[in-house]
Amino acid sequence: MKSIYTCLVFVLLLCCAQSIAQPARTLGLQEVITLAQQQSAAAKQAEVSQESSYWQWRSYKSDYRPQLSMNGTLADFSSTYTPVIQPDGTTDFKPVTINNADAGLTLRQLIGPTGGSIFVTSLMQRFDDFDRDITRYNGNPAIIGVEQPLFAYNPFAWAKKVEPLRYQESQRQYLEDKEDIAVEATKLYFDLLLAQVNQRIAIQNLANNDTLYQIAEEKYKLGRLSKNDLLQLRLAVLNATLDQDQATLDEQNATLALKTFVGLKDTDALQLTIPDAIPEAVVSAEMALAEAKKNRKEEISFKRRLLEAESIVAKAKGDNGLNMNVFATFGLSNSANNFTDVYLQPENLQRARVGFSMPLMDWGRQRSSYKVADLNRQLVQHTIAQEEATFEQAVLAQANQYITLKRRLATTADADAIAQERYEITKNIFIVGRISITDLNIALAEKDQARRAYISSLSQFWAAHYSLRQLTLYDFEKHQPIVSEINTNYKN
Template sequence: MKKHYLFCLLCAMLPLLSLRSVAQPAGRQLHLQEVIRLAQEQSAVAKQVQTSRETSYWQWRSYKSDYKPQLSLEGVLPDFSRSILPVTQPDGTLEFRPVSNNNAELGLTLSQAIGPTGGSIFVTSLMQRFDDFDRNQTRYNGNPAIIGLKQPLFAYNNLAWAQKIEPLKYAESQRKYLEEREKIAVEATKLYFDLLLAQVNQDIAAKNLANNDTLYQIAQEKYSLGRLSKNDLLQLRLAVLNSDLALAQATLDAQTASLALKTYVGMEDSTQLQLNVPQVIPATTVAAKVALEEAHKNRKESINFQRRLLEAESQVAKAKGDNGLNANLYATFGLTNRGANWTDIYSRPDNQQGVRLGFSMPVLDWGRQRSISKVAELNQQLVQYTLSQEEANFEQQVLTQVNQYNTLKSRIKTTSEADDIAQQRYEIAKNTFVIGRISITDLNIALAEKDQARRAYIAALSEYWTAHYNLRQLTLYDFEKQRPLVNPSDGE
């Protein structure tokens, strides 16, 4: 009678024993969006992405400065010399005499590039001082002002092509920054669900250990009463041992996944993380046509394709410009003078003009010019074919991701319902086993289905949210708010 009373008491305490055994230590509660925000703000990858963006900005500033006036100061201060040199005498003979002098030069130049022609105009002011220490003489020579033009003719115009290509590079870098941020979101999502699944497995293992331990205690009483076979008792004992091993492995997996997430996100504290299962799923259904349109408008690929075509076209122009008739025009007009004092240079200076036209043209090159041009043209065709294939692959990737997103979204509801049913079925099977109406085999089947359903639900959430941020990365579009993604520094 006493054993029967103890058996009934254990049955009544079964839910309490299970709850007490699976209590989890408190930790920092985090949800998915918070982890993504931390990763995009403080992770090592985020800092690399931000640095790349700043590098692109300063490269853009450097390009812009090429088209603005440039002011430079050049000089030689001093150029002193003391030596013995041959000096021609009035009668034609040579005498070696000591010579001690100093030459000093200073020039200020303001230049401006001419983008459409590839040339430049400049204004220069030069001053030269000569000191003869042997004769105690000082002379000045200079150009108060010189206006000049440097203009290549028929040559490749690097400035004009840069005006077409560099703005595309900068715009491409801005979109690449957004894409890299979304890549961080995708990776953070994967690590988040790796840890969440590990914690769910740890929770499952802890509950299974508690339940199996309680069932084993009840089974011992049933066995002593002759209501359970030795085989079933041993099977329950084996289930306890396996549950204990599973809990140890699940705990190790959770620790490993937690360390991986913390390392990626940039969390240096030792606080234990407790992740929340995302409950709210966006109600948006993505249309393939809209996703494709937004991808073409927002992604860097559209700019990248245009830039690469222009670069290939510029290489053709360079091949033709560098291998044909090349000529350079150099013209100056200014004032010049000399004197014993530097002020004499600015007193009634004389005019100074200069024009020089140089050219080069291959006469016999054994087909070298034609070969270089042909290679550049074929490379241009290859880029066109390559970009055509890449564009088709990109569109296919977007459409595939849209289909995957919509499919995974509908799967969540099914796996959630299956999880609830499997949990309820196991509780019923457990209670039915206690009263001896089902076998241990049926109980184990219900246990396995419960665990499998729970893991399937978490896996469905992981696949959905990964697809969600993959789609954002592929389109740079927020389908929840129905607007393109913007740089954080630009505001929402």
């Protein structure tokens, strides 16, 4: 009865274990990259940064559209004594209790090329004297005006040159951020893949060494194997056990790192596939450099920074010379006891003002400011020239590395296949007793080394592949720039 109960418990535990165990989730390299670019924290940061740039662009564009605003004072109440000059020339203090209120509506349009503006405004004022029970209205039903600075620095004209470049730069920065995610995901993918390969190697080596040790024990009993060789095989089993434990720990750490970056919240085990399918696209260093210059943000960034430096020079020149400001208005004005009477037969209103400012003696301040700005422009030019050369060098080096690594893959793949076959042959020869344990260990080490070298070559190739995409923003497989990934909700 006890044995039957034990069997039932064992079967129940086995069923529970099978129901709890989940199959490993199989993922390929492109799947991991897609997941990372869609749901990782880095992807969310890139999207927020792109959206922020979009709204900055919208804010800039709104500056050149008509602006309608309303302002006023709801109540300006005052109850005090005011000095009043009497007919005999003396001063008497009279109580005054008054309130002023006003409201205005203004439509203003910026003139970007000149830095001036035109506006249309309507104003209304109300005055209440509570001591004398008097209410008066004063209004400007319509006023048309223009305000125009002369010879001054025009920030709006420079912004119209700089801001479109800044927005284009942010769009390309978004694509570069997405490709950066692909590069990092590739690195973590192969870290885990290599850990899984090492784990499989360790498991296989442990099984092989254990089998060989069992065979060696039988040979030792028959006197066909020395004690030293038997102990060496036993030591190999122990070392293989330690290697398997370490490989399992490395695999767990690599899995956690990949899941954390990609944003996978599940607890499923991951089984990565080996990306043996290599792109057939032919890449040349010259082509990579040409595409990088067309697609990357650097070319736009260089232009923007030069324009910004020139803008600083223009500001230093404009702010320290002769500045004039023209202000003119024409409209209608009236005052009345009633609100509606203000709009009956209003009279013409004109106003014009021309002001100027010009430094006469500044002890070299104007010249110093201009010289600093001009030297800063020269520094920016030299810096950009150096950065441009460095960028070109980085693109050419990455393209050449990609080409070299692609050629190296075929060699490491052949070496891996040869080493695997050689080990099987060596193991079979050892079993029949025709070679020593030393030769077997050498074949085993070469097998493991060749396998790791092949995975390492794959890792380096795919890292170079996505790094080249990031440096050029060009899809060499589809033969087109990487532009389709920009969020279509953000438009110029």
